[in-house]
Amino acid sequence: xxxxxxxxxxxxxxxxxxxxxxxxxxxxxxxxxxxxxxxxxxxxxxxxxxxxxxxxxxxxxxxxxxxxxxxxxxxxxxxxxxxxxxxxxxxxxxxxxxxxxxxxxxxxxxxxxxxxxxxxxxxxxxxxxxxxxxxxxxxxxxxxxxxxxxxxxxxxxxxxxxxxxxxxxxxxxxxxxxxxxxxxxxxxxxxxxxxxxxxxxxxxxxxxxxxxxxxxxxxxxxxxxxxxxxxxxxxxxxxxxxxxxxxxxxxxxxxxxxxxxxxxxxxxxxxxxxxxxxxxxxxxxxxxxxxxxxxxxxxxxxxxxxxxxxxxxxxxxxxxxxxxxxxxxxxxxxxxxxxxxxxxxxxxxxxxxxxxxxxxxxxxxxxxxxxxxxxxxxxxxxxxxxxxxxxxxxxxxxxxxxxxx
Amino acid sequence: xxxxxxxxxxxxxxxxxxxxxxxxxxxxxxxxxxxxxxxxxxxxxxxxxxxxxxxxxxxxxxxxxxxxxxxxxxxxxxxxxxxxxxxxxxxxxxxxxxxxxxxxxxxxxxxxxxxxxxxxxxxxxxxxxxxxxxxxxxxxxxxxxxxxxxxxxxxxxxxxxxxxxxxxxxxxxxxxxxxxxxxxxxxxxxxxxxxxxxxxxxxxxxxxxxxxxxxxxxxxxxxxxxxxxxxxxxxxxxxxxxxxxxxxxxxxxxxxxxxxxxxxxxxxxxxxxxxxxxxxxxxxxxxxxxxxxxxxxxxxxxxxxxxxxxxxxxxxxxxxxxxxxxxxxxxxxxxxxxxxxxxxxxxxxxxxxxxxxxxxxxxxxxxxxxxxxxxxxxxxxxxxxxxxxxxxxxxxxxxxxxxxxxxxxxxxxxxxxxxxxxxxxxxxxxxxxxxxxxxxxxxxxxxxxxxxxxxxxxxxxxxxxxxxxxxxxxxx
Numbered sequence: 001x002x003x004x005x006x007x008x009x010x011x012x013x014x015x016x017x018x019x020x021x022x023x024x025x026x027x028x029x030x031x032x033x034x035x036x037x038x039x040x041x042x043x044x045x046x047x048x049x050x051x052x053x054x055x056x057x058x059x060x061x062x063x064x065x066x067x068x069x070x071x072x073x074x075x076x077x078x079x080x081x082x083x084x085x086x087x088x089x090x091x092x093x094x095x096x097x098x099x100x101x102x103x104x105x106x107x108x109x110x111x112x113x114x115x116x117x118x119x120x121x122x123x124x125x126x127x128x129x130x131x132x133x134x135x136x137x138x139x140x141x142x143x144x145x146x147x148x149x150x151x152x153x154x155x156x157x158x159x160x161x162x163x164x165x166x167x168x169x170x171x172x173x174x175x176x177x178x179x180x181x182x183x184x185x186x187x188x189x190x191x192x193x194x195x196x197x198x199x200x201x202x203x204x205x206x207x208x209x210x211x212x213x214x215x216x217x218x219x220x221x222x223x224x225x226x227x228x229x230x231x232x233x234x235x236x237x238x239x240x241x242x243x244x245x246x247x248x249x250x251x252x253x254x255x256x257x258x259x260x261x262x263x264x265x266x267x268x269x270x271x272x273x274x275x276x277x278x279x280x281x282x283x284x285x286x287x288x289x290x291x292x293x294x295x296x297x298x299x300x301x302x303x304x305x306x307x308x309x310x311x312x313x314x315x316x317x318x319x320x321x322x323x324x325x326x327x328x329x330x331x332x333x334x335x336x337x338x339x340x341x342x343x344x345x346x347x348x349x350x351x352x353x354x355x356x357x358x359x360x361x362x363x364x365x366x367x368x369x370x371x372x373x374x375x376x377x378x379x380x381x382x383x384x385x386x387x388x389x390x391x392x393x394x395x396x397x398x399x400x401x402x403x404x405x
Numbered sequence: 406x407x408x409x410x411x412x413x414x415x416x417x418x419x420x421x422x423x424x425x426x427x428x429x430x431x432x433x434x435x436x437x438x439x440x441x442x443x444x445x446x447x448x449x450x451x452x453x454x455x456x457x458x459x460x461x462x463x464x465x466x467x468x469x470x471x472x473x474x475x476x477x478x479x480x481x482x483x484x485x486x487x488x489x490x491x492x493x494x495x496x497x498x499x500x501x502x503x504x505x506x507x508x509x510x511x512x513x514x515x516x517x518x519x520x521x522x523x524x525x526x527x528x529x530x531x532x533x534x535x536x537x538x539x540x541x542x543x544x545x546x547x548x549x550x551x552x553x554x555x556x557x558x559x560x561x562x563x564x565x566x567x568x569x570x571x572x573x574x575x576x577x578x579x580x581x582x583x584x585x586x587x588x589x590x591x592x593x594x595x596x597x598x599x600x601x602x603x604x605x606x607x608x609x610x611x612x613x614x615x616x617x618x619x620x621x622x623x624x625x626x627x628x629x630x631x632x633x634x635x636x637x638x639x640x641x642x643x644x645x646x647x648x649x650x651x652x653x654x655x656x657x658x659x660x661x662x663x664x665x666x667x668x669x670x671x672x673x674x675x676x677x678x679x680x681x682x683x684x685x686x687x688x689x690x691x692x693x694x695x696x697x698x699x700x701x702x703x704x705x706x707x708x709x710x711x712x713x714x715x716x717x718x719x720x721x722x723x724x725x726x727x728x729x730x731x732x733x734x735x736x737x738x739x740x741x742x743x744x745x746x747x748x749x750x751x752x753x754x755x756x757x758x759x760x761x762x763x764x765x766x767x768x769x770x771x772x773x774x775x776x777x778x779x780x781x782x783x784x785x786x787x788x789x790x791x792x793x794x795x796x797x798x799x800x801x802x803x804x805x806x807x808x809x810x811x812x813x814x815x816x817x818x819x820x821x822x823x824x825x826x827x828x829x830x831x832x833x834x835x836x837x838x839x840x841x842x843x844x845x846x847x848x849x850x851x852x853x854x855x856x857x858x859x860x861x862x863x864x865x866x867x868x869x870x871x872x873x874x875x876x877x878x879x880x881x
Binding site: 035083085087096098099100101102103118119121122123124126127128129130131132133134137139140143144145147148149150151152153154175176214215216219220221247248260 | 685686713804841843867
């Protein structure tokens with residue numbers, strides 16, 4: 001089966017739905033491919049509130065947010081195929097897609113990759129001990145509880161204080177599972193402050209900062225874990241063992257952008273300009289497949305931008321504009337985009353590696369802004385006006401840095 | 406004639422398959438819920454050439470014979486096998502001498518094609534090897550396989566030829582009368598049998614004691630491993646060994662049969678009662694890292710997928726225990742330390758055709774079907790072939806495991822062939838073996854298992870009773 005479109009969007013979560021909607025609104029013939037049976041992505045299992053405050057000026061649950069966005073998408077001419085997994089992306093551009101109707105070859109002029117992220121699993125943590133049943137990533141635990149109505153255990157510890165981990169601590173507690181605590185290897189929580197307060201403190205769930213799981217016990221089903229305090233390098237400190245008898249360990253230790261079929265195109269990693277366009281001019285990125293965002297509202301907005309830009313590329317095939325590379329300076333652990341086009345407005349998204357109470361954010365010497373209370377969990381967005389980006393044109397590269405006050 | 410085989414690992418399953426060529430009732434028992442979950446599962450997966458073993462040992466004899474059988478057997482039984490060759494590396498003059506001795510051993514054992522390589526030749530062949538290397542011994546006949554696939558394929562083929570598989574049945578007792586095997590007892594019942602083959606891996610000593618046959622004490626030797634994801638598998642072409650010491654072959658760098666890279670194992674002798682101590686340790690893992698980095702300095706540890714440990718049964722005298730015993734009808738296939746996986750097909754042939762069949766006057770049957778088809782893996786087919794399968798059955802178009810591109814049809818077929826647990830599906834289809842380690846596919850596979858086997862999600866286990874995944878339901 002062969003299909004020819006202007007813009008193919010891969011991934012039917014918030015980023016992909018928004019991208020497909022915007023591309024179709026811009027007049028591009030658009031096809032949205034989703035590997036699951038329905039659209040919504042991870043939003044479907046996020047039944048807690050806290051979504052949509054920016055985009056819809058209302059506090060919505062994940063499924064409600066997805067429904068709103070889906071309604072916007074359905075008003076456009078974008079075509080949607082679910083149960084469709086992208087197996088390969090080839091120059092052409094052509095996508096090879098598996099579906100129960102057969103293999104589909106999608107010829108597209110532009111691609112928006114919005115395939116989301118996967119969870120960092122247990123294995124790469126190299127934690128010593130046995131390998132019993134009862135170890136779940138937070139997203140899997142969330143899917144079991146919220147979609148399938150099944151409980152993974154009776155007594156649990158959460159490793160990692162990412163937002164899904166914090167949300168799951170509360171969720172499991174509310175379902176009658178005893179949550180003995182959340183262990184976090186860093187000296188500060190990985191998730192948003194509001195989640196630390198509303199998910200842990202409000203329910204008396206302890207947060208063990210500077211702690212990690214040092215050993216897994218149990219043969220068939222998990223029987224317990226040993227946690228230990230860690231030093232500055234993250235190495236366990238002898239004689240700090242604490243044993244918890246439990247049947248469930250939930251991991252919230254990070255998300256990794258899902259870009260596998262595109263890896264051959266980007267051996268050095270994915271980099272985008274402020275149009276969300278990559279080094280391969282017909283490939284655009286959106287959402288957590290680019291970098292892990294903190295708010296779905298931002299993801300949807302960026303998705304729309306990427307979709308619009310992809311549509312314009314498909315329709316006009318403009319040459320890829322010259323851009324000035326950005327460099328991560330001090331106290332910047334995450335930064336997108338990776339380059340900006342001089343003379344165009346640009347939004348930069350960055351994260352700091354440690355909490356800073358007061359700091360100045362600088363972009364070369366064309367932009368500076370003072371900010372209070374910067375936290376690693378919260379993405380900082382700065383809007384560079386066209387005059388500022390125009391000034392960058394002369395530079396070989398522009399450093400973005402966060403200077404503590 | 407009724408013959409029971411205790412242990413459905415590589416050795417027991419291959420013996421069951423060889424015996425299913427005869428007019429006899431074959432019963433294959435394992436205490437686990439799936440085939441090949443004991444010693445077989447956590448293994449280096451190497452089909453050795455036979456230069457590590459002293460001439461005159463059973464190990465040397467069966468290793469060389471077994472190695473020669475693998476390519477044909479892989480074809481016939483449809484399991485993964487790739488001849489990669491191996492390089493043993495020497496880093497000083499003393500080790501160079503040892504390589505010379507290994508070559509002599511190998512030649513005495515009948516290992517074909519052994520070749521001593523200079524430093525330059527080693528580095529030309531394997532550019533990522535530590536440049537401090539002084540020399541290498543190349544063995545072209547070394548290969549890699551997925552040991553659990555060998556056990557599954559052999560057990561399946563034995564079943565196709567009439568053997569009965571009794572999983573989740575632990576042998577609790579053996580009845581001997583007048584110096585002759587009479588029956589065995591499991592928690593599910595008593596079976597009258599004419600012969601028993603002891604292929605019980607780590608528990609071969611206990612099973613032997615049940616029959617009143619002395620057996621050298623088995624020491625569980627723990628081996629810890631780190632498995633790296635696919636791109637890392639391209640780092641080396643051949644299996645890399647350090648120069649071995651008298652205790653162990655050392656920590657290796659192994660390109661796995663499915664494209665990953667396996668590092669390990671350690672060799673730590675445990676107490677003979679510690680037969681379930683399959684936990685990894687902080688020391689073991691760092692030892693694996695150091696050992697692997699000595700051979701290949703640029704090991705990409707960021708691509709680590711998982712760590713695991715296995716126990717290998719180490720007989721006191723260091724050699725296999727294979728053949729008849731002083732109890733009539735009780736046969737040994739135990740003490741399967743390295744190179745047990747390589748030797749298994751040769752041991753199975755020897756025991757079945759040269760020992761048991763003449764002993765029990767078994768007659769060959771004409772209906773034996775040697776060929777077993779592997780479960781097709783859609784992602785390995787041409788687009789035309791895959792398309793055709795989807796037209797016949799849309800489940801071939803539904804991807805369940807995104808990391809390894811496994812379709813629903815493959816999972817259903819794995820269950821039809823005997824998978825009962827998540828591990829059973831994983832070790833047959835590679836669903837859940839990839840970089841997300843099952844965080845996307847677990848609920849899908851649970852749903853397929855529940856549907857195909859008509860039981861509720863609370864019955865689904867990781868690898869048998871006691872390893873349930875679900876312990877309750879949300880509030881109504």
